[in-house]
Every structure is written in C-alpha cells, then in structure tokens.
Amino acid sequence: MTAIIEADELTKTYNDMVAVSHIRFSVKKGEIFGFLGPNGAGKTTTMRMIECVSPRTSGTLRVFGMDPEVNPAGIKQRIGVVPQETNLDPDFTCAGNLLVYARYFDIPSAEAQIRVKNLLEFVALTEKRDTAIDKLSGGMKRRLILARALINNPDLLILDEPTIGLDPQARHLIWERLRLLRAQGNTILMTTHYLDEAARLCDRLVIMDHGTFLVEGAPADLVREQVGSEIIEMDNTPEVIACLDELGVTFEVAGDQVQVATDASSRELAKILLDRCKTSRVSTRPATLEDVFLKLTGRTLRE
Numbered sequence: 001m002t003a004i005i006e007a008d009e010l011t012k013t014y015n016d017m018v019a020v021s022h023i024r025f026s027v028k029k030g031e032i033f034g035f036l037g038p039n040g041a042g043k044t045t046t047m048r049m050i051e052c053v054s055p056r057t058s059g060t061l062r063v064f065g066m067d068p069e070v071n072p073a074g075i076k077q078r079i080g081v082v083p084q085e086t087n088l089d090p091d092f093t094c095a096g097n098l099l100v101y102a103r104y105f106d107i108p109s110a111e112a113q114i115r116v117k118n119l120l121e122f123v124a125l126t127e128k129r130d131t132a133i134d135k136l137s138g139g140m141k142r143r144l145i146l147a148r149a150l151i152n153n154p155d156l157l158i159l160d161e162p163t164i165g166l167d168p169q170a171r172h173l174i175w176e177r178l179r180l181l182r183a184q185g186n187t188i189l190m191t192t193h194y195l196d197e198a199a200r201l202c203d204r205l206v207i208m209d210h211g212t213f214l215v216e217g218a219p220a221d222l223v224r225e226q227v228g229s230e231i232i233e234m235d236n237t238p239e240v241i242a243c244l245d246e247l248g249v250t251f252e253v254a255g256d257q258v259q260v261a262t263d264a265s266s267r268e269l270a271k272i273l274l275d276r277c278k279t280s281r282v283s284t285r286p287a288t289l290e291d292v293f294l295k296l297t298g299r300t301l302r303e
C-alpha cells in the first residue's frame, strides 16, 4: 500500500525544550492512524509539522511524497484539518463559514454551493444552514469544523482531538462519519486522549509520551501483546501487596487499586487471590489501552 506520510528521526525542539524526539512512522492510504498520549506528549506538535505550519528541527518528513518545507502549498491543497480549538467565524452562518473556506481553495462559486450543500448533509446540519455559530451546540460546532475540513475534498484528514468535550451521542455521530470517510478511501490521522475512541476508530496507533513513541500497532494487538486479555483488580492495601509479593505475582499500582494482567486463565488466578489475599474484592475486566499505558509508564493517561 502507498505511504501517505513518512517520517524518520523527526524532531522538534522549542529553544532547549524537546517536544518531539526522533520519531519514525509511516501512514498508509486508507487507514485511520492515531496518536494517543497525555497532555504535552507531542501529538499536536507532530500534527503541526505535517500540516506545514511548524517547521521541523531535524529528521525527514514526507507527505504525499513531498517535503513540507519545500512544497507546503502542494500538501495543503490535499489535506483537511480539524484543529483542537473550535475556531469558527462567529460573523458568518454555518454555510458562510464553509463558503469562506471554499474561497481560500479557489473553488468556483457554483461548485462551492454544491459542496456546501453536500457537506452540511454529510454532517447532519442541513437544517442549520443559515444559523449563526453561537446558536449551535458543541457537537454541532465540531461537525461543522469537520465539514469545513472536507471542503477541498482532501486525501488526508488530520483531526486534533475531534470529539473533545462532547457527550457520547455527539461523539458517536462524529465516529460514524469518520468511518464513512475511511470507507470512501480517505486517510485519517488523529490525536486523542480518549482510549475508547482510539480503540474503536484507529486501525493503527502510537502511544506517545515525552515526545517519543512507546509502542505502535493495532489497538487489539497492543493490548494483547503488552498486557494480555484481562485485568484483575484488588484494593491497594499492604496485605494485598504482601500477598502478591509472596505469591510471586507481577502487578501494577493504579491509585487505590492493584492490577494484575493475565491471559485467559484469569478466573483461576482471581479465585486463588480471593482465597489467599484476605481481601473481599477481586474483580476481573477486559484489558484496555489504558493498561498498556500504565504498564509502559507507571502512570495513567490523565495523571
């Protein structure tokens, strides 16, 4: 499959601060590729280099085979960007916001009208066509920004926290549209804090921390390879810790809980722990990407 983005030893420093350090990745046509990590991990910085708005400090970067520093216009023509902040123009209606963008891309007026109509339909905002921005809900604004990012029929869509602050229903609507875009052959690059969003949407993802990649892979593979299929949770008490040490069981401490990663034999182990560790609460749940992050860094994503 063709690589849409290729980065090698990509690095960005702000004065002495290293925001992104020697990262290497490649994004294939038609996949949803995610960047997952806590605040300050370097996700937005990476997106901004790809969007040709922030020059790299060193390393190589190619988007559609072009260098962002040599051919930014050629790249910008073919990408659509959904930024983290809601930066719609309050002086225009929904349709007006899209038409302004169509003009940036020199899309002829008649063609722009057709695209605006189709895009408002795509994001379920046809009835809000002439509504002012301040009359929209948070979810509607995010959908309008998605429509705006699609005005130039981009081959690559870059989304920075596409569903930040939205309720579950509004998030599901955006996810559904992103899956539709993938089905139409679009390549999608996204950052997110939300583990369920990353697990549900991304074909492949990287987990970032302190400007570097900790792991890369398909969400389910990462979970299986890094932590196994299930997590046993118990209260974090000195008795439980002493018992696990005595039994030689590996565990992670996550706040007021102690977690033991296991494979399919979790039930047997949970029963042994309940019998031996003098605790009333031993529960089992499926492992998630959060557990991968905790295992790799000793922290939760939100710490």
Ligand SMILES: Nc1ncnc2c1ncn2[C@@H]1O[C@H](COP(=O)(O)OP(=O)(O)OP(=O)(O)O)[C@@H](O)[C@H]1O
Pocket: 014, 017, 018, 019, 037, 038, 039, 040, 041, 042, 043, 044, 045, 046
């Ligand atoms: N313009 C800038 N000048 C100086 N430092 C910056 C600048 N932009 C980002 N940084 C720093 O670079 C590091 C990476 O920031 P970045 O915004 O890429 O992280 P992020 O993973 O996107 O975080 P968030 O989830 O909060 O958006 C942080 O330490 C941040 O403070």
